[in-house]
Amino acid sequence: MGRADIISGFSEENEIASIKNGGKIVFATDDWFAVAENLLKxxxxxxxxGVFTEFGKWMDGWETRRKRxxxxxxSIISLNKISIITGFCIDTAYFTGNYVPRISIQAALLKEEEIKLFPERSSKAGTAASEKEFEKISRLKSxxxxxIVPMMELGAGYPETRKNYISINSNESWNYLRLNIYPDGGIARLRVFGINKIDKLMPICQGESIDLIASVNGGICEKFSNAHYGHPENIIRISKGLNMGDGWETARRLDRPPIIQVDxxxxIQVPGCEWSIFRLGSVGRIETIIIDTTHFKGNFPDNAKVEGTLCLSETAQYKNQQLWRTILSTKKLSANKPHVYELKDLDWFGPVSHVRLTIAPDGGISRFRIFGYKQF
Structure with missing residues (x-):
């Protein structure tokens, strides 16, 4: 498994502040050594x-000057969507003699008229917020x-101490965060885990049907078998995949037979497979499924199938194999292309609350779309 947050209990949540998911820095007091936008990479x-800029050592994170x-x-971070936050990871990687010793985090649910009060963000190393910008931001009383995270100490950016995990137990909704660093220094990454709160499901193409599994519509990855090169949460992003790193890719299975046979x-006839389970943003009836292998040319899965179940109770044991029904039977895949399956290709279309995507024997998927209609 390729991500430490899998071990730390955040594997079932989406990252809601990353750049790819629409997060952005809207204010920072100081960007001297490295700009705050790096936090959300x-x-x-x-x-x-040995790489230096005119302002000092090049660092891949947010680093402010020594406070004098x-x-x-x-800094203030926009989450893009109103969200419920379940946890954070504050990563001080490579900041060893210059890491931030303490942080706290505050949160707000801002209205449209308040959002307009933010000063324009320049994001330029070697700069700090001006008096005029401070005056404007002060009206928000941030x-x-x-x-939501009281002042706490961080570890230095060595491998064994760089990742600082924080769990949040609250159902409150937020759309902006204030990250306080005490008093100055550097942080490599801010990972914010949680669930987008959806008031209205959004389509991503023409027509009335919506992408029931998209993270922006509340879909989340709950379980998976392997995420060695890329987490399956990537494949339910609403944007197109940027490259192989922006998808779900597993390790090569070690139970592959020495010589491959096909039916x-x-x-191909292999004993093993990999899988991921997703909870849809809303219970729905399925109309179209897209399994997209774009960017995966020498490492796409040979085949895939999709199963589904309806679990309306939070305590439902959907892991029971008998609860699952085949939605899309095993289909041969090919490299670097979207595979579109319409209603006539489906064995069952719902209503569905959870889906399981199984690929064999291993490989990578760029995006997974499930278009349909909200049932209840």
């Missing part, structure tokens, strides 16, 4: 030995937002 932090005046540094339909 989807990629893992990197180190460049009253106060502390802070220092009085609700504290009369060209399906």
């Amino acid at each position: 989807d990629e893992e932090p990197e180190w460049k030995e 005046c009253a106060g502390h540094d802070w 220092e009085k937002w609700k504290t 009369s339909n060209g399906i």
